[in-house]
Amino acid sequence: MFDKVWDGHVVTEREGACLLWIDRHFVHEGSHHAFAKLAERGLPVAEPSLTFGVADHYVPVRAGANPSNAVARMIATLTDNTRQHGITLFGQDDPRQGIVHVVGPEQGITMPGATIVCGDSHTSTHGAFGALAFGIGATEVAHVLATQTLWQKRPKTLRMTVTGTLGAHVTAKDLALAWISQLGADGARGHAIEYAGSAIEALSMEARLTLCNLSIEGGARCGMVAPDDTTFAFLEGRPYAPQRADWDDAVDFWRSLRSDDGAAFDREVSIDGSAVAPTVTWGTSPEDALPVTEHVPDPNNSDPANAERIADALEYMALRPGQPLAGLAIDRVFIGSCTNARIEDLRAAASVLAGRRAKVPGLVSPGSSLVKAQAEEEGLAAIFEDAGLTWASAGCSMCVGMNGDIVAPGERCASTTNRNFRGRQGPGARTHLMSPAMVAAAAVAGAITDVRPMLEDRPLRGAA
């Protein structure tokens, strides 16, 4: 599949690099460096209709929030740049606004077989549709704006086959953290991952988006899932998806993208899906992840090459070697981000929280304004508020803290986001990554806990 999509986009080659045609380009507030480069050269945007702007990284999400001047300036700059170049913008006040990697799929802008780039590493998310989607830097963003193409070295391919079925209340988030902890945060470096196998085919689009989103945390250039009926059912009728006769044409083409039987990959990894447990991170890299039933590692019993890093991470996280993960008290929770803030994620968290109270404060920020509206209609927002959590609007928010939503120094946060890096959620913040249901469980218990018993005999919230 990767080869088919890649080869179909090569315009020319030079010294081992391919010039790729780009079908979809997203820009956000952080793209100001790239627009400045364009202005320096006085260049126009080559294909404004293939470029979409989204305000997400800096938008305030709390009611009555008073953005700083710097934050307001970042959003205004994006508005000016997109207007000047005739680029469609899902701006701060647009009812379709949200996190770029949620809005793209939701609007049907993301398509199978497309090359999709954005100056954001989690662009890998869009690979859930069988697109070739990856993050790029500002110099490259300027290049795509100016030429609608990009020079890239062909990555190697890695097929990750997930056999069996995921257990009850085990999610794509758990699966991703599990493989990253096995292979390492640089384990898939230089590779494009194709996720395959029965456990992958059974995943919803939302879950595939979460899985592909986290590909980058294992060092992969991108992650892909072959488009199938689940994909087409999700896309059909979305505003920017092909319509009528074009739709049939498109689906025929998309079906042809699947890997052929016997396709060769540079690397093969196999994972037993039924062996994956609810997983949480304990350290400062997504590779520092373990089943919730486990204990924090002891540097003295680890490979000496890792001992120093583990000791360092434990110090930052204020954890004792050998301490059980379950029962670890937390100070707050965050449910949000392009990893886990789609409607299905909110339903999972609400299933746990319904009729319960959170022991700690927390913020719930839906992935887009449309997800927000849907969650309110389905009664999920009321469940979060009744539980004592703050229901906010859509944006990156506490995933990266650019809008001012940060975790206080020394505070421990159970979070549905993607990075537990030092200082990611604010200087000195201690982040534990986990699935939305696990975060909800942590909120109720006031501590990290296995969500599974809490969901026994409870109906899971599905589509209303």
Added chain:
Amino acid sequence: MSGWREHLGTAVALPREGIDTDQLIPARFMSTPRSAGYGEYLLHDLKHAGAVPDLEGASILITKRNFGGGSSREAAVYALIDAGFRVVVAPSFGDIFSGNAINNGLLPARLDTAPLLDALADGPRDARVHVEAGTIHLGNHVLEFELDAVARTKLINGWDDIDLTKAQTKPIAEHRDGLKASRPWIWPGAR
């Protein structure tokens, strides 16, 4: 951007694994325009935690595995360059970081850094880096590093991709016209 083949400078050890882009430059500094200079933000929070040696005057950074993983923020490279660095040596790099580094004339040299870190245990030392030969000389050590061929060419020539691509206007237009004919639905709402 001008290219370069050889660099003589001071090498400094930063013996930590997994220095991600959020550590290289915390997100809160990224609304600054580039012209203001990003050097002072380099490793800002780690520095304030006392976890970084004095980097003043150094231009070659020797570190451990998985350097520059995480975000696509090119600001991580700006911070290194504005602080005076031309070369980072590590066993592995984040892919996007490597690409960004090359696009800004910063060499991400891949090699097992254990011997170099040992050699720098007593403090910074002079080192010489040859891009073409792919070698780094430090004390008695002459080590070879890995770098993709295309990255090497770009670094040496200081290629600006946009100029390079301008020469391809014709094949790009052909590709585009081919798509417009065969799959017009790629252009949303353009029917």
